[in-house]
Amino acid sequence: MSKNETDIIFILVLKRHQFMVKDPYLILLIILFPQVISDFDMTLTRFAHNGMRVPTTHNILDNRLLINEDCTKKELLNTYYPIEIDAGRSTEEKLPLMVEWWTKVHELLIDQRIRKDMLARAVKESSAMLREGYKVFFDHLAEHHIPLLIFSAGVGDVLEEVIRQNHVFHPNINIISNYMDFDHTGVLQAFKGQLIHTFNKRQGALSHAAHLRQVQDRPNVLLLGDSLGDLTMADGVTDTHNILTIGFLNDQVEERKESYINSFDIVLVKDETMDIPNAIVKYVT
Ligand code: TMP
């Protein structure tokens, strides 16, 4: 395809979507040595499908195969998720509450003695779904040897199983997440390393991404996220030249629109597809 044809397709895709872009020329700046850094839950996965919420990696674990009926994990979600997305609270205010949520959930999961050999079945039985157009996105990046760093405050073992079962776990992918630590019988006994929640990705980036060579070699970043906390995911790349940020605004749209427009370069409103990221990665490769 000629550059002209790509230009036309690119503009058409952008026009078809309800989105806002601060500076269209930013897109051109990530052409040389690009990499993609993306959040997972509600960014690479859909937020909803046919009016039903799509499960996060944490919610995939809410399966009788893994946890008892009386486990209070869902009640914690009902308490803390509204706080996570509350436009009226500052990040500083949310921080200790997120640590509290994640710590309680990890403890509950350990109490439930989750079995490693049941994870793949739980993913298969779940309604987990990557965004429409995900295959083009993952395959195109792999084909063009563009590194994809997936940075998730979810559960790494479940995340890996989701992308494996969707046949897109390619060699260009690195993952930073909360990984389960199983004992010799395959029962969950702890979580490995420093806890990652939605608003401490900067610390995770500095301690993990700083050691990934592929990440350091690529100064131009396309960053995808659904939370303002995701904006710090590229902080582990020491020498960034340009960062183009795309924010998926899935929930509490009116309340959060202004802060998303002020924080991300492109904001996608209730868009369940990868069309815009796909148009951009195709344009820059
Ligand atoms: P992410 O960093 O991949 O988006 O994963 C974090 C999301 O996980 C966050 O937006 C809230 C969600 N979550 C649940 O759905 N259930 C839980 O129990 C916890 C702790 C988080």
Ligand code: MG
């Ligand atoms: Mg997310």
